[in-house]
Amino acid sequence: MKTAALENVNLAPSRNRVVADLAELVKARLTLLVLLTTAVGFYLGSESPIDYMALFHVVFGTAAAAAGAAALNQWWERRADALMRRTRTRPIPAGRMPPLQALTLGVILSVFGIGYLATVCNALSAALTAITIAIYIFAYTPMKRASTANTAVGAIPGAIPPMIGWAAARGSIGAGAWTLFAIVFLWQLPHFFAIAWMYREDYSRAGFRMISSNDRSGERSASQSVFFCILLLVIAGLPAFLGIASFVYLAAELVLGGLFVAVAMRFLQMRTAGAARSLFIASIAYLPLLLGALVLTKS
Numbered sequence: 001m002k003t004a005a006l007e008n009v010n011l012a013p014s015r016n017r018v019v020a021d022l023a024e025l026v027k028a029r030l031t032l033l034v035l036l037t038t039a040v041g042f043y044l045g046s047e048s049p050i051d052y053m054a055l056f057h058v059v060f061g062t063a064a065a066a067a068g069a070a071a072l073n074q075w076w077e078r079r080a081d082a083l084m085r086r087t088r089t090r091p092i093p094a095g096r097m098p099p100l101q102a103l104t105l106g107v108i109l110s111v112f113g114i115g116y117l118a119t120v121c122n123a124l125s126a127a128l129t130a131i132t133i134a135i136y137i138f139a140y141t142p143m144k145r146a147s148t149a150n151t152a153v154g155a156i157p158g159a160i161p162p163m164i165g166w167a168a169a170r171g172s173i174g175a176g177a178w179t180l181f182a183i184v185f186l187w188q189l190p191h192f193f194a195i196a197w198m199y200r201e202d203y204s205r206a207g208f209r210m211i212s213s214n215d216r217s218g219e220r221s222a223s224q225s226v227f228f229c230i231l232l233l234v235i236a237g238l239p240a241f242l243g244i245a246s247f248v249y250l251a252a253e254l255v256l257g258g259l260f261v262a263v264a265m266r267f268l269q270m271r272t273a274g275a276a277r278s279l280f281i282a283s284i285a286y287l288p289l290l291l292g293a294l295v296l297t298k299s
Helices: 002-025 028-045 052-076 099-121 123-143 150-159 161-170 175-198 200-206 219-235 247-270 273-296
Strands: none
Touching: 002 052, 028 052, 028 161, 028 175, 028 273, 052 099, 052 123, 052 161, 099 123, 099 161, 123 150, 123 161, 150 161, 150 175, 161 175, 175 200, 175 219, 175 247, 175 273, 219 247, 219 273, 247 273
């Protein structure tokens, strides 16, 4: 009896570790963000009444594909991850998961997600998902060692999910879908500039070329963040003029965008790790609040 009890106690942490490793492999928090933007794209692109079963299908298929892409990215970057303090405890570089297992899981999830969307939703949403994975794995991932433009390239697959949702709802993409793409694309730039500057030494150690690599003062990273926050403030107002949302949304967007710009300007003024972290936290708060305003004020 005591032996069985001890075995159960030992197995519990082991199972928890496996679950935690899988969650880290598929970048669960990033995947949740992908699902949020996909769902918002579907909701805004849908005619009333909303088909919630169709919403489930596109979110489920996109979740599988996003998880697969994240696993493939970690498989590709496993050696670089081992060199960085912030990533060396990930399952593959830490030795808790064989690389082949991560590669296999990544391929299966990616193919399943694309196939599921093609079968249950439509070909356009599946094609956009395939493009997202292709850019993320074959363009953005290798470009991190080749060019500082990798952040902008990486923002492209990050901005496609709302278009996937819109395409699943309408079977086409138009001005509304492209506007959502532009909003999420621009939002990512100050978000990642703040991260890259905070962890610039880690990125340099791994051989990644970021705009923060030779930016010890933080002036380049901060000024770029301010520029894109101001551009985002302008572009994020378009849904009100396109008839996607009411003009109540525009008021909310101006407040949120103004605060985002203010935090970016504080980073430019102070150029400290604390100011960069504040911008990072502000970016995390900004996007769900903006998307929430869009959903609540949908025309």
